[in-house]
Amino acid sequence: MPFDAPTPDRKDGQVLPIIGRGLVLERAGRRIIDNVDLAIESGGISIIMGPNGAGKSVLLRLLTGLLNPDAGSVSWAGRRPDRTRAPSVGLVFQKPVLLRRSALANIRYVLRGAGRAERRRRAEQALARAGLGHLARSPARMLSGGEQQRLALARALAPDPDVLLLDEPCANLDPAAAGAIEALIRDARDRGTRIVLVTHDVAQARRLADDVTFLHDGRIVEQTPAASFFDKPSSSAGRAYLDGRLLID
Ligand SMILES: Nc1ncnc2c1ncn2[C@@H]1O[C@H](COP(=O)(O)OP(=O)(O)OP(=O)(O)O)[C@@H](O)[C@H]1O
Ligand SMILES: [Mg+2]
Structure with missing residues (x-):
């Protein structure tokens, strides 16, 4: 390929793959993350599911380098997480x-x-993409809950990241606002951003997921292509979660 050929749809892979190996996080004498191995490689949408308190938000913070594990390691393209490359x-x-x-x-x-x-x-382009162009001058904290969620997503997408991790971006949103968020996520995926999404919304997960990681009690109990998770989860915890029967002790 010629040196200066435009490659608008291809990410440079600066931070991919993001790999977590043997991750452990303990707080207050409890293992919140218990020996988790996870790889985020190029392309697609991964969904992380699991009951409240399973460790999903903590896992995202470990993978983004915001938290350091007590054991195990996270690497971005073979190196330690580097917050100076955080826009990626x-x-x-x-x-x-x-x-x-x-x-x-x-x-x-x-x-x-x-x-x-x-x-x-x-910035104007990112706002317009999120359908918020008319609110450009409004104080961000005065926006409605759904508008704030969309603004947070627009802001995360503006630097055109290689990887975007989203923690329940549609909680408390009405169906139209959730649909707008899903459209932004799909659009980012189509432009080459790797997406990792935590959601409790099974219908949304079915619409978006390429693969599903199911977390329970700080452990990964299933990691599988989306269709096999939704049609035939292999773990009893995954089945119970999808049936709305998984109770936390
Ligand atoms: N700094 C901390 N100190 C003590 N416990 C913590 C700390 N951070 C998280 N925890 C605990 O770790 C567990 C996992 O928390 P986390 O926020 O990752 O859950 P989650 O899977 O995202 O749940 P939810 O679906 O409710 O968002 C919870 O029981 C939480 O109370
Ligand atoms: Mg959470």
């Missing part, structure tokens, strides 16, 4: 964390490297 690894938290600024300024803030005009253009 986006994370949208379970509760959106927005700055006390306008919606547009929240996005501009994460595009620090680019020049002023370019930052503005990209």
